[in-house]
Amino acid sequence: MTVFRTRSGAVRGLRTASNPGVVVLRGIPYAAPPFGAGRFRAPRPAAAWDGIRDCAAFGPVAPQSAQLPGAPCWSPGEEDVLSLNIWTPGGLGDALPVLVWIHGGAYVFGSSAQPDFDGTALAGHGLVVVTLNYRLGFEGFGHVPPVGGGESCPDNRGLLDQIAALEWVRDHIAAFGGAVDNVTVAGQSSGATSVSCLMAMDRARGLFRRAVAHSAVNSCASPESAARTTQEVAAAAGVPATYDGLVSASPGALVDASDAVADAYRRDPASGQRHYDPAVYGPVAGGDTLPLDPLTASAARGASDVDLLVCHTTEEYWLMDAVGSSAKITTEEQLAVFAADFQLPVALLDGYRTLMPGAPVLDVFLAVYGDMLFGEYSSRLAGSHARAGGRAFLSRFARQRSGQGEPIRAWHCADIPFAFGNLDEESVHFLVGGPPAPADHELSGRMMRAWAGFATTGDPGWPPVGGTTGEVRIWDTAAGDSGAAWEAFRPGWRRAGLPLPAP
Template identity: 60%
Template sequence: MTERPCGAERLFRTTGGRVRGVPTGEGVTAVRGIPYAAPPFGPLRFREPRAAPAWSGVRDCAAFGPIAPQSAELPGSPVWRAGDEDVLTVNVWVPDGAEGGGLPVFFWIHGGAYTFGSSAQPDFDGTALARAGLVVVTCNFRVGFEGFGHVPGFPDNRGLLDQAAALSWVRENIAAFGGDPANVTVAGHSSGGGSAVCLMTMERTRGLFRRTIAHSVPSSFYTVDLAAAVTGRIAAAAGVAPTARGLLSVPPAELVAASDKVAAHCGTDPVAAVHAFDPVLFQPVVDGEVLPLDPLHAVAAGAAREVDLLVCHTLEEYWFLHAVGAVRTVTTEAELADAAEALDLPAHLTEGYRALMPHAPVLDRYLALCGDATFGEYTTRLAERHARAGGRAYLARFARERKGVRPWHTADVPFAFGNLDAVGADFLIGGAPDEDDRALCARMVRSWAAFAATGDPGWPAVTPDGTPVKVWAIPGDRVEADDTSGARALWRDVPFAPMRPAADAGHGARGARGA
């Protein structure tokens, strides 16, 4: 129910109480920082999210809620401070005229290596998508150890459980904002994309949404054994035993610091050789309960065939991670061979990329190989497996280039969100946008909105026999028949499986990858 007691002010009635939004000045009202679950600290720390307490009167929702414990300081975004506890909140952008109800709902999950980030990042502002006819929801959830660290006796994947609780809040409340609870699209990028495809396959989220948009889905998932081994390293850095009692005794700020310390020394990590080349400490855990299978295997088995899927990846994902110093630099053939072994990649891949890029330096071949291993091939294969299992799937690749800037990881997000002028977007897209960029942005916003509304983004779907690809580019887009570079042929018989400790693997951290 929407109330308009005076002028442009808009009040909305939720199950927890009434909330007041603020107009953005563009025909949209933003309602920020609405609790969807209780603060996950004190007696609720490391537990499943619990219901948020109700309030009396009208809650002023002009500002974003506190972000989850982390050390990151991102452009234009708030930082976490010790004592910030009410971190499980959602934000809603409502277009004018939504009082009639029935609008498609777009639910966004931020990325950040499952370790950092928040819904308050400027490039995730929902105004442009709301103007395109969507009710937009973004959420904060537990990240890092609080959200994804293994704690004996407590549930794994607490960050995913938070997201599921936020989706339940949407089911119960979004009609009050003009949204259709039966037409919800879950979307995310990078670890947010990984979260989105996990939610597709989880039993507890069944029926809460009907579509998924996942950009740059990472291929990494942990076994319980590897998650426990990572916890052992972090507990040692914090000076406690890797038990529930020991971990509960460490304040969140100290666990963040201990995790950062372990990540900084991943180059000599004996737990998993992969951490020498991919220092991301936290991943969803294939625990057999919250997450029975990794998404690729679950989708291939038909676990989510009723959910429409749109996936996208950029052509040169890893160049961004190298530019921000997030991954190791590899410049010699010997280092490249070590990286492939650590990542459990067969030798024919390094040889194949050398043949495809005969004049490229080793670093470029390494970044191309790792980008496809971590994001490109896994994302593409999700669409293909989903289509073969009877689901509807669409595939896109982001290929927009500018002199000196590659189509790298995260560059597609400001375009699809309609936020090319947001704080920090200039770095992602290579400077101020020009008219061609704005035209591409408008096309991508329309495709997201169309998919969320109808399940059709505007190009042919993947079929069991073919993989048409929408290529987002300047000056114009095109549809191709899968990959034209030859790289995908190299991956044809290379399977993926959750990572496990190096001691248990065949010859690398991933061991026998699975089918």
């Protein structure tokens, strides 16, 4: 059956070429276009339709300047950007576990149409897979001053979009064979931090029972820093930093202005924390939609009714250096300034030098910064969740690949094609070091089974964090201690504390 009937109308999908037992439906609207009267507002319900809606093509992507391999680009004028996609091996009457994927991209780029997020292989493991688009950049995460008369536009509109998608899943996924009471929300990078934010948001309570966070990033903005970013972006766009001024700027103008603000930080070594990787947007913690940042919220009240599966890679930040999005820190003087900007103790850097004998300054910087943003933060999320009474599982992706030139490292994003089973997709070969070897397919199979097991029963295949039986699962193609060795870096962070970069 390729026609499914939802409360909004009937939809028609296509059987996938690689697995005819899986039907894919693309571009289903879960909320109304967030422009016109709905711009900078909370998401509104999508309009119903008559007849059968063909769902063969992905919906438009959110406004952004990125051009990603194999994925569509944003075109000015495209407004119906709040859509989702479904891969299902079932139909009405089945009760299959559901996995809802939130893409990453520093809150300013990316989409559900990226080839590495194709859900066919995972659906073949008995899951209903859902991927979604949400508002990015200023449209989704920029702070908007109150409208005249005191009416306000909510912060974290991108997170509210994600909640709207989860509500759509709650209301409609049974028609596609999904179990309404067995939903797992998953994401990577900013998508993983989105997941951890959803765990801390009252509005998302009850919409999912499990969560997967790969490489959650240590960055939430305070209301004050979000307001300063608005001032900078408005100035770059040439409009007043008011609701009327911002709404008068086109989405494309705010994308260009945001890029200009980020570039200015990137070019200015004296600009403090944002110089090293100028991510100017992030969830705004401290307001109505997100009262506390995820780590604080987990320690304060936890979410013991939600199981959590955490993963990070062991060499996260080498990807940012490879694609030119990070500062080049190559001298001891630059490294000292970096440490001062983040208030890192000298002992922490000395510990890295001891554990990385003979490493160049750049490698020390990439290791420290990557661990601060991703590795240590992810580990603390798992530990905090477990201490608050929840079940948490921790894993590390350590797979490297040798070849011509420098080895392909276990860097940011490299784990996702393995977890989705999309290693043969040409657009991911840069991330994983070329066409996959048999050992890579074997590793991918293990990771997919872990995700499927966790989404189905809450058990990924190894013990949870805490107690005497807790362990960390190392994802690698060969036996060794490359992933386990990462644990040696943690004592320095425990002594130093975890700085919180301010977007």
